[in-house]
Amino acid sequence: MKNASAADNRAHLVAWALLLPGLVFLGALFAGPLLWSLAGSLGLDQGLAGFTLEHYAQIFTRPALRSGLLVSIYYGVAPVAVTLVLSIGLALLLRRHFRGRAWFNGLYKIPMAVPGIIAALVVMTLAERGGFLDRLAAPLGLALPRLVRDPWGVGVILTSVWKQLPFMTLVITGAFAAIPQEVSHAARTLGAGRWRTLLWVELPMALPGISAAVLLTFIGTMGSFAIPDLVGPPSPRPLAVHMYAEFGSGHLPLVYAIGMLLSAFAVAVLLGYYALSARAARLLGGSARKDDHE
Amino acid sequence: MNEAASVASAPPARRHFEPEDRIWVSAGLFAALALALGLPLVLLVLWSVAGRWPAPDLLPSSYTGAIWRAVLDDGDVLSAAVTSTVIAVLVTVLTALVAFPAAWAMAKFPLRCKRAVEVFVLAPVIVPGIVVAVGVGQVFLAWGLTYTVPGVVLVQMVGTLPLMIRLLVASFETLPDELIHAARSLGASPLRAVWHVALPLCTPGLLAGALLSFVGSFEEFDKTFLVGAPAVQTLPVLLYHHLDPYSLQFPLAAVVALILLLPVLVVFVLSGRILRDDLMAAGMGKV
Numbered sequence: 001m002k003n004a005s006a007a008d009n010r011a012h013l014v015a016w017a018l019l020l021p022g023l024v025f026l027g028a029l030f031a032g033p034l035l036w037s038l039a040g041s042l043g044l045d046q047g048l049a050g051f052t053l054e055h056y057a058q059i060f061t062r063p064a065l066r067s068g069l070l071v072s073i074y075y076g077v078a079p080v081a082v083t084l085v086l087s088i089g090l091a092l093l094l095r096r097h098f099r100g101r102a103w104f105n106g107l108y109k110i111p112m113a114v115p116g117i118i119a120a121l122v123v124m125t126l127a128e129r130g131g132f133l134d135r136l137a138a139p140l141g142l143a144l145p146r147l148v149r150d151p152w153g154v155g156v157i158l159t160s161v162w163k164q165l166p167f168m169t170l171v172i173t174g175a176f177a178a179i180p181q182e183v184s185h186a187a188r189t190l191g192a193g194r195w196r197t198l199l200w201v202e203l204p205m206a207l208p209g210i211s212a213a214v215l216l217t218f219i220g221t222m223g224s225f226a227i228p229d230l231v232g233p234p235s236p237r238p239l240a241v242h243m244y245a246e247f248g249s250g251h252l253p254l255v256y257a258i259g260m261l262l263s264a265f266a267v268a269v270l271l272g273y274y275a276l277s278a279r280a281a282r283l284l285g286g287s288a289r290k291d292d293h294e
Numbered sequence: 295m296n297e298a299a300s301v302a303s304a305p306p307a308r309r310h311f312e313p314e315d316r317i318w319v320s321a322g323l324f325a326a327l328a329l330a331l332g333l334p335l336v337l338l339v340l341w342s343v344a345g346r347w348p349a350p351d352l353l354p355s356s357y358t359g360a361i362w363r364a365v366l367d368d369g370d371v372l373s374a375a376v377t378s379t380v381i382a383v384l385v386t387v388l389t390a391l392v393a394f395p396a397a398w399a400m401a402k403f404p405l406r407c408k409r410a411v412e413v414f415v416l417a418p419v420i421v422p423g424i425v426v427a428v429g430v431g432q433v434f435l436a437w438g439l440t441y442t443v444p445g446v447v448l449v450q451m452v453g454t455l456p457l458m459i460r461l462l463v464a465s466f467e468t469l470p471d472e473l474i475h476a477a478r479s480l481g482a483s484p485l486r487a488v489w490h491v492a493l494p495l496c497t498p499g500l501l502a503g504a505l506l507s508f509v510g511s512f513e514e515f516d517k518t519f520l521v522g523a524p525a526v527q528t529l530p531v532l533l534y535h536h537l538d539p540y541s542l543q544f545p546l547a548a549v550v551a552l553i554l555l556l557p558v559l560v561v562f563v564l565s566g567r568i569l570r571d572d573l574m575a576a577g578m579g580k581v
Binding site for chain 2 (some may be wrong): 015032103
């Protein structure tokens with residue numbers, strides 16, 4: 001008995017020793033700087049006496065920044081919604097056999113490896129005023145609306161969708177593939193049609209994978225600044241772009257405060273996701289719980 | 295109408311497309327692919343060799359290799375390519391070295407606060423890169439690492455480490471403990487058991503992680519730009535400057551984009567066999 005617990009302790013020591021380099025690295029380069037930013041945003045880097053909420057107040061009182069938060073959320077939500085619909089369709093098609101499936105399966109993932117900046121350039125060459133689509137439409141007597149740096153951020157949405165479709169499709173294909181065939185067969189045998197099976201059996205079972213992909217994509221888009229900076233409208237701009245501008249003009253406490261707000265929002269979304277998925281797992285019973293919090 | 299009957303009669307009745315359906319599906323998918331990927335690539339190549347390409351024309355009215363020659367003669371792009379490559383290699387190797395032991399501990403040891411460690415390790419995925427970069431930038435100012443290649447390598451690793459750990463954990467977890475036990479009971483030291491038994495079996499996971507790290511570093515912009523620019527010019531940073539809306543030059547941007555695209559695509563295509571879909575989905579499809 002005593003021996004076993006000694007071995008157990010030794011195993012723990014070894015485990016922590018193995019974890020140490022990674023934990024120290026992330027502590028020094030992620031957690032530390034983040035705490036420092038938090039302190040800076042509250043004025044605590046000047047000592048306890050410097051405590052202030054003024055920098056956070058600025059975000060909510062300066063109109064440009066206040067709309068920035070909404071724009072950030074919009075740039076997070078809109079591309080993900082479009083990508084989600086497209087990639088569920090694509091994942092369903094990829095389950096079937098068709099000619100050239102192996103080729104398609106390799107090729108569709110290319111945008112995953114293409115830098116976001118090139119994606120922006122691609123959208124510019126295609127959809128910019130005087131771009132290729134405009135030139136195609138011109139002989140037909142059509143003039144395309146403004147699609148790049150337009151007020152609705154269509155350019156940003158196009159770029160993000162182009163870039164993220166493969167990742168989302170890959171994860172969703174994986175989530176569908178993990179559903180045991182017997183389950184959908186059972187549903188079909190019990191008289192459910194193809195669409196009913198998809199909607200009420202397969203989609204709910206694939207939900208943990210799908211929602212994780214949605215979450216990662218949402219957070220990525222919400223925080224990126226190169227794409228909205230290049231193909232987004234000059235105003236209103238998302239918080240990440242404001243953050244960079246304020247960084248350039250040296251307003252560090254405000255930069256920290258914006259950063260903290262962005263991070264807090266991401267964490268809140270994550271916690272909401274955990275709460276929802278725990279609830280979903282309870283509602284759906286044991287089968288979904290297994291692959292939930294692993 | 296006879297759907298239930300057909301399901302019951304045909305054993306594992308997975309509905310396949312009729313042959314004529316399949317042609318249309320694959321035609322549609324490949325047409326979409328050509329439009330979404332092929333067309334932009336062709337346009338980039340055309341822009342890079344376009345002499346004159348006035349607005350209503352669908353094709354350039356004259357061609358020239360002058361932009362390519364100018365870019366290749368000018369040291370900026372080449373030195374940025376070298377910088378990008380060096381940084382990507384360093385990031386990949388260092389990430390693997392730090393991630394391997396940590397992932398091993400998380401997959402194979404009964405940790406007391408395993409969940410907390412998992413959350414801590416994955417947290418950087420949640421926080422936007424620009425937020426990380428601003429904080430790290432201030433720390434690096436104190437350490438003298440801002441505007442240096444080591445600084446850029448370190449800040450990029452904050453992004454690549456979580457993914458690598460995640461892929462390795464997924465791959466270690468599929469590894470049967472019995473194999474390690476067998477090696478150990480046959481007299482191999484723990485290190486030998488890991489090196490000769492576990493490592494070869496985890497090569498797919500390790501390669502997938504290495505590949506993602508390399509590509510992730512090569513294309514990384516936000517953190518590199520904040521911590522490294524203007525002293526450290528990687529290809530994405532260079533391209534960003536060429537895309538400035540007020541002085542945008544499509545031909546020049548197209549050339550830089552193609553140079554940036556080439557190695558990334560080569561690595562990606564070569565890796566078709568390495569990157570197993572199930573592994574990627576297992577590594578990234580959960581939070």
